Amino acid sequence: MLIEVLPSAGSPWVPSLANKIAVVIDVFRATSTMVTALANGCQAIIPVLTTEEALERRRTEKGALLAGERKALRIEGFDLGNSPFEYTPEVVGGKKIIMTTTNGTRAIQTVAAAQQVWIASFLNTESVAQSISKYLETNENIEGIVIICAGSEDRFDIPDTLCAGMLINRIGTGAELNDLGLAASMLYNMTKGNILETLQETEHGRLLNSLGFDRDVTYCAQTNILPIVPILKNGEIVWDMDSY
C-alpha cells in the first residue's frame, strides 16, 4: 500500500487515482466546518468552486443554505461563512449547504475521481481512520491512498500536514510513503503533545487570530471529538452511516 500526501489544492503534481481512495483535509477551516455541520444535523454539503456556481446551484436546490469564504471572510450575500461556530443545529439541521471555500472545495475536486473520498479534520481523524480500515478490508483492489491537504493559497500549510501525519500514524503501518507523507508523520510525532500551540504559530493560525477567529483555531485543534465519517457521494458530502 502506497500513501501519498499532496501539499495543496493547487499541487502541480497529482498521481493517478485509479484503484485509489482519497482523503481531503482543510483544518482551517473547510473540513472542520463540514464535519461540524454534519454532526449538527446538516443533510449534505455540496462543494462548488465558484461564487457563481454556488448561486446557480441554489436555483435547483430549494431551501439550501449558501456558505463560503474568500480570504477567510464570509462571501457577501451568503448565509454562512467558514466558521464552524455558525453551523449550529438550529441553522443547519435538516438542511443542505452549498459551499465554496478558497482551498477546501478545490482540493475535493482534485481527487473526486478516486474510488471513495473521505473528508477529515482533527475533529474526526479516528473515525475516518476506522472507516478507511474497514473499507480496505472489503475492497482488495485498492492500491493506494492519496491524502490531499488543501493548504493555504496553493502553499504547503502545517495544520493540514499535521492532520495528514495523524491519519498516517493511524492507518499507515507498513505503508510506503512519499516524502511529504514521511515528513507529515515526523512532524505529527514531534508536535502531537501540543497541537494547538503549533497551529497558533502557523501562517493560517496567525491570520485567523488577527481576524478575531482565535476561538476557531482552538476549536479546530481538538482531536477526535466528533465521530463523523463524511464521504463524497454523487457530488455531495454526506455522513456515511454505514461506517459509523
Added chain:
Amino acid sequence: MLIEVLPSAGSPWVPSLANKIAVVIDVFRATSTMVTALANGCQAIIPVLTTEEALERRRTEKGALLAGERKALRIEGFDLGNSPFEYTPEVVGGKKIIMTTTNGTRAIQTVAAAQQVWIASFLNTESVAQSISKYLETNENIEGIVIICAGSEDRFDIPDTLCAGMLINRIGTGAELNDLGLAASMLYNMTKGNILETLQETEHGRLLNSLGFDRDVTYCAQTNILPIVPILKNGEIVWDMDSY
C-alpha cells in the same frame, strides 16, 4: 526579515522577489554537483533549461563541457551526467560547464530575478550562511530571503527541505518563517544527528540507490566539507571569492 521556503521548482506560488535574496537547493544532485565542480576548479556553470538550449549555447561557448541528466541519467551525447564524482579536477579544471537538470536549473530560473542568488547543498551550507550574513550587513534594503528547494518532479522532497532547515537554523534567528520554513527547521532539528540515514529513506535517495548511485547519496549527505560560495552572476554560477 522574512524567510520563505518554496517546495519545488514547479511551485505554483512564488513570492515577489523585489528587495529579496534567494538560495537554490538541489541536494540530489544538481547543487551538490555544482559546488563540487567549482571546488575542483571549474570556471563557471551555465544553467540552461533544455537539452536544445544546452547544445545551442555550446556553439558560442567554445571548449565548454555539456552536462545534464533526465530521470537521474546522463543525457545521451553529453560529456557529463549529474554525479559529483564525474566532476574531477582533471575533467572540469579551468572549464565552463553548460548544465541542464530536471529540477535544479528550473529552480534557478524561478528565482533568478532576486537581488543575489546563492547555490547551496549540505556540502557548503555554512559557507553560504556566512556569505549571506555578510551580504545582509551591507545591503540594508533586503527584506526577505527566498529559499527554493528544487524538489523531485515538482514535488516536495525531504533532502532539499532538510538542507533549507539547516540554513534557516544558521541564518534565521528571529526571522519570520512561512509554514514550510518552520516545518523545514523542525524536520532538520529532528534528523540532524542522522542526515544520511534520513536521506536514504526518501524517494529520491531510494531511486539513486536503485540506480547504483548509493555513493552519491553518501557523498551529498556530508555537511560543510567544501568552503565554496557559488552565486549567480550574469547568468553563470561562479565562486564568489569576495565572500570566501
